[in-house]
Each structure stands twice: as C-alpha cells, then as structure tokens.
Amino acid sequence: MSSAPTFEAAPGGRAPVARLPRLLDGVPAQGAMSLRTHLNTHGELPLPGRRDRRGPDALIDQIEQAGLSGRGGASFPMARKMRAVSGARGKPIVVVNATEGEPASLKDRTLLETLPHLVLDGAVLAARAIGAEEVILCVCESAGAGLERCAQAQSERSRLGNEWPRVVLTAAPEGYIIGHESALVSHLNGKPAKPTFSPPMLFERGVRRRPTLVNNAETLAHVALIARHGPRWFRELGIAGQPGSTLVTLSGPVAYPGVYEIEYGASLTSLLEAAGGTTAASRAALFGGYAGGWVDGHLLSGVALSDEHLAPHGVSLGAGVVLLLSESACPVAEIVRVARWLARQSAGQCGPCVHGLDSIAGTLEQLADGTRDRHYSQRLAELVALTAKRGACSHPDGAVRFVTSALRVFEHELADHARHGPCDACASSREMPLPARASRARAA
Amino acid sequence: MAERLRVNPIACEAHGMCAELLPEMISLDEWGYPIIDEHPIPPELAELARRAAQACPTFALLIQRDRPRG
Numbered sequence: 204m205s206s207a208p209t210f211e212a213a214p215g216g217r218a219p220v221a222r223l224p225r226l227l228d229g230v231p232a233q234g235a236m237s238l239r240t241h242l243n244t245h246g247e248l249p250l251p252g253r254r255d256r257r258g259p260d261a262l263i264d265q266i267e268q269a270g271l272s273g274r275g276g277a278s279f280p281m282a283r284k285m286r287a288v289s290g291a292r293g294k295p296i297v298v299v300n301a302t303e304g305e306p307a308s309l310k311d312r313t314l315l316e317t318l319p320h321l322v323l324d325g326a327v328l329a330a331r332a333i334g335a336e337e338v339i340l341c342v343c344e345s346a347g348a349g350l351e352r353c354a355q356a357q358s359e360r361s362r363l364g365n366e367w368p369r370v371v372l373t374a375a376p377e378g379y380i381i382g383h384e385s386a387l388v389s390h391l392n393g394k395p396a397k398p399t400f401s402p403p404m405l406f407e408r409g410v411r412r413r414p415t416l417v418n419n420a421e422t423l424a425h426v427a428l429i430a431r432h433g434p435r436w437f438r439e440l441g442i443a444g445q446p447g448s449t450l451v452t453l454s455g456p457v458a459y460p461g462v463y464e465i466e467y468g469a470s471l472t473s474l475l476e477a478a479g480g481t482t483a484a485s486r487a488a489l490f491g492g493y494a495g496g497w498v499d500g501h502l503l504s505g506v507a508l509s510d511e512h513l514a515p516h517g518v519s520l521g522a523g524v525v526l527l528l529s530e531s532a533c534p535v536a537e538i539v540r541v542a543r544w545l546a547r548q549s550a551g552q553c554g555p556c557v558h559g560l561d562s563i564a565g566t567l568e569q570l571a572d573g574t575r576d577r578h579y580s581q582r583l584a585e586l587v588a589l590t591a592k593r594g595a596c597s598h599p600d601g602a603v604r605f606v607t608s609a610l611r612v613f614e615h616e617l618a619d620h621a622r623h624g625p626c627d628a629c630a631s632s633r634e635m636p637l638p639a640r641a642s643r644a645r646a647a
Numbered sequence: 648m649a650e651r652l653r654v655n656p657i658a659c660e661a662h663g664m665c666a667e668l669l670p671e672m673i674s675l676d677e678w679g680y681p682i683i684d685e686h687p688i689p690p691e692l693a694e695l696a697r698r699a700a701q702a703c704p705t706f707a708l709l710i711q712r713d714r715p716r717g
Binding site: 400595 | 655656658661677678680682
C-alpha cells in the first residue's frame with residue numbers, strides 16, 4: 204500500500220446524493236484543511252458553556268438519538284459504549300484507533316491527512332462527555348504524514364486555548380491485529396501489541412488500568428458534526444436502522460478508486476457512478492474488508508450499501524470496504540494469497556487460530572495447485588468449524604468469514620482448480636492489495 | 648444463575664487434562680485444544696467441572712457465571 208493518500212473527489216464535484224458530503228465537505232486535494240477553514244466550514248467547536256444547564260454528557264444523549272454506530276468494523280452503538288465507560292469506576296481515557304491495518308481501507312488515513320481537525324474535535328468532545336482527562340491518538344508507524352498533520356493541527360489548536368483534555372499522538376507498530384482494540388490497549392500499556400483475554404473489559408480496565416473508550420477515527424469525526432448540528436440533522440441521511448453517512452474505500456476496476464462518503468442505503472451503482480464508472484466487468488465484490496465477505500458479480504446491480512440491505516447476501520459494510528474483483532483476476536489465486544496473509548496475521552497466542560488458519564491456507568494452496576484430493580470442501584468445512592469463535596479476539600472469525608464466503612461465491616472456480624491445477628491468470632493475479640512487508644503482530 | 652465452562656485460549660497450552668477429567672463436556676480438536684460444551688454445567692457435573700478447572704496446569708479452564716445482560 205502506498206503511503207500517499209489516494210483520495211479522489213467525485214469527478215465534476217458531483218456528490219452521489221444531495222446533502223453530501225458531510226465529513227468530506229471542502230476536503231483539500233492536497234495537504235490538510237487548516238483550522239480556520241475547518242471552523243468556517245463546520246462552525247465553532249460547540250463546547251458546553253457555563254450557562255448551559257445540560258451537563259457535558261448531554262452529548263451522549265445526542266449521539267444515542269442520532270443512532271451513531273462505530274465505524275471500525277463492528278458497528279457497536281457509540282452511545283452505549285460511552286455510557287459503559289463513563290459508568291465504570293475511575294477517570295477514563297479515550298483512545299482513537301486510527302491504525303487502519305485493513306489493507307483495502309484508506310478512510311482513516313484520509314481523514315487524518317486531510318481533515319485532522321474533525322477527528323480531534325470528536326475526540327475532545329467525546330472525552331469531555333465521559334469525563335476523560337486524556338486522549339491518545341494512535342496512528343500506524345507507516346502513516347507518518349497523518350501523524351505529522353495531526354501534530355500540525357494540534358499546534359494550530361493550541362492558539363484556541365480551549366484544548367482540554369490534551370491529546371497525545373502516538374505511533375503504533377504496523378500490523379493488522381493491532382486494529383483489535385485490546386491489542387492496541389496492550390501496546391499502550393507497554394506490553395506486546397496482541398489481543399488480551401476478557402474480562403476485564405476495556406471499558407472497565409484498559410490503558411493504565413483506567414476505563415477506556417476505544418473509537419475508530421471516523422466515528423469521532425461524526426461526533427464532531429453531531430455535536431454541531433444535532434441528531435435530527437444526522438438522521439436526514441441514511442436509513443432508520445443505520446442513519447447518517449459513512450466513508451467507503453472503493454477499489455478495483457473503476458475510473459477513480461478512493462475514499463467516498465455515501466449515505467447508508469445508497470445503491471452500489473450510485474457509488475460506482477460517483478467513481479467515474481467501472482472500467483471492466485466485475486466477477487465479484489468484497490464487502491467489509493478482509494474480515495468480510497463476497498457477493499457474486501451479477502447480483503451487484505441490485506446491491507444497496509447498508510448492513511440491512513447487505514444481510515441477505517451474508518455480508519456487511521464492516522469498516523467501509525468495497526473491493527471489486529475484475530473478470531481478468533483469478534479469484535482462487537487472490538483468495539489463497541489473502542488466506543495465507545490472514546494466517547500470518549495471527550498474533551500466535553491461541554492454538555485454534557494458529558493451527559486453524561494455517562491449515563485452511565494450506566488446504567487452499569493445495570487446492571489451487573491441483574494437488575489436493577476431491578474432498579477439499581469437506582476438509583475446509585471441518586477446519587472452519589474448528590477455527591471460528593475459538594480465539595481471544597475476532598481475528599479467526601473474520602478470516603473464516605472471508606474464506607467461507609469465497610467457498611460459496613467462487614465454488615466453480617475452486618472446483619476447476621482442484622481438478623485441473625492453476626489457470627492462466629493464476630500467476631499474474633495480484634488485484635487484492637496486501638502490505639508490501641509481511642507484517643506480523645510483534646512484541647513491543 | 649447458570650455456570651458455564653470457558654477456555655482462556657491465550658493461556659491454554661493443549662495439555663489436555665480437562666478432556667480427561669470432564670469428557671462429558673470437553674473433547675479435544677486435532678491439535679489437542681479443548682472443544683467445550685457451552686451449555687450450562689448440569690448440577691451433577693458441577694464438582695467434576697470444578698476439579699477439571701483446578702487441574703489445568705495453565706489455569707486456562709474457567710467456570711463463569713452468566714453476566715447479567717445490559
């Protein structure tokens with residue numbers, strides 16, 4: 204993955220739906236939006252004044268009414284998470300998870316590099332609402348530009364004189380597993396960046412044994428706008444079950460791949476139009492990320508982008524990844540590469556994840572080579588059952604979800620490879636992005 | 648409130664003691680890691696479950712009370 208932001212504005216500046224963009228309003232083509240432009244675009248930071256009789260936690264009510272859910276992949280209701288943390292004993296800490304280890308996602312990187320003030324606003328507002336006195340913003344080591352621009356943004360904000368609580372910027376080690384919040388918290392506690400067993404839950408005991416609110420960067424950017432415009436405004440876009448807008452990273456055979464803001468429930472077709480249309484036919488699309496699932500190409504014209512609409516296809520929007528796989532790629536080769544990569548991302552702590560994901564990848568590799576006997580689907584089903592839901596974190600579950608949906612959608616291609624060995628496209632098929640260096644979860 | 652078996656998969660090192668002591672509720676997978684019955688522990692097995700948990704060399708077998716929802 205290149206470190207340069209690949210954000211592309213919709214050609215002609217035409218948003219796919221009226222009243223969008225929200226987060227991406229005025230997003231600069233280069234560099235970060237300055238504090239002055241940010242405040243001109245969105246208005247002052249709405250901090251409760253002295254005469255405001257509502258407490259700082261009034262924001263939690265607003266977030267609840269808005270129906271904001273987490274944008275890191277799990278879609279957990281934000282207000283419920285905030286209440287759990289503020290109800291726990293002790294002064295809480297807010298952690299902004301902008302590590303974005305998901306290879307096909309660029310949204311958090313885009314936010315930090317172009318709109319750092321939105322994320323910082325949201326982090327500070329959320330921290331005040333739950334009574335936290337510290338915010339830790341974690342960016343991946345490789346995303347140096349995002350870290351730099353957040354530091355710049357912070358020095359701009361210091362002139363405002365109301366920056367409380369303080370925001371500490373940290374570089375987190377490269378990796379996929381660190382996206383799991385307990386792994387990030389473990390790293391912040393000076394321990395290996397690996398998931399931990401719960402209980403204790405992070406909202407009870409996280410960073411430095413304090414109640415800890417871990418949020419995805421985009422979730423907090425939405426908080427910055429909900430605090431300014433209110434829940435009714437937020438719900439003007441989206442659908443009842445999933446209100447508002449969300450960032451989507453679109454990749455594959457389209458004219459302008461990149462990060463787009465859509466309203467929940469928008470059609471995939473409208474997103475593709477905004478991206479300048481497709482440049483080749485798609486065999487299938489991956490939704491949610493590498494812990495997500497596939498939908499067959501000829502179902503795509505009827506797909507709408509919300510969890511409710513995607514559920515019948517067995518997938519969800521997850522971290523907002525939409526990846527189109529072109530007809531010229533070999534899905535078997537792609538799946539094998541990603542399955543092996545996912546196996547390597549295991550933190551190596553839980554037996555069923557270590558052995559299960561390795562055996563799944565190995566079976567798929569044999570299948571793709573044509574060296575596996577006909578009983579591969581039975582064996583894979585067995586391995587999937589032995590691997591899912593048996594780790595301390597959801598990594599094995601996500602990897603298994605990815606493989607299971609691939610077995611369904613690419614059934615014929617898999618059977619074909621099992622019978623005849625590699626196809627012509629196998630050797631050159633490299634459409635699905637993977638980090639250049641094999642990044643493993645590693646000890647701090 | 649019901650009690651259930653739970654494995655701490657990080658702590659578990661596949662010693663397999665639990666499956667020997669409580670085969671009614673625990674079997675081992677092909678790599679030696681326990682597959683546990685997630686139903687509430689029946690009263691007649693409660694004592695055996697407790698012994699299996701105590702016998703685990705890495706304290707990876709846990710008996711947990713259902714958490715109140717909310």
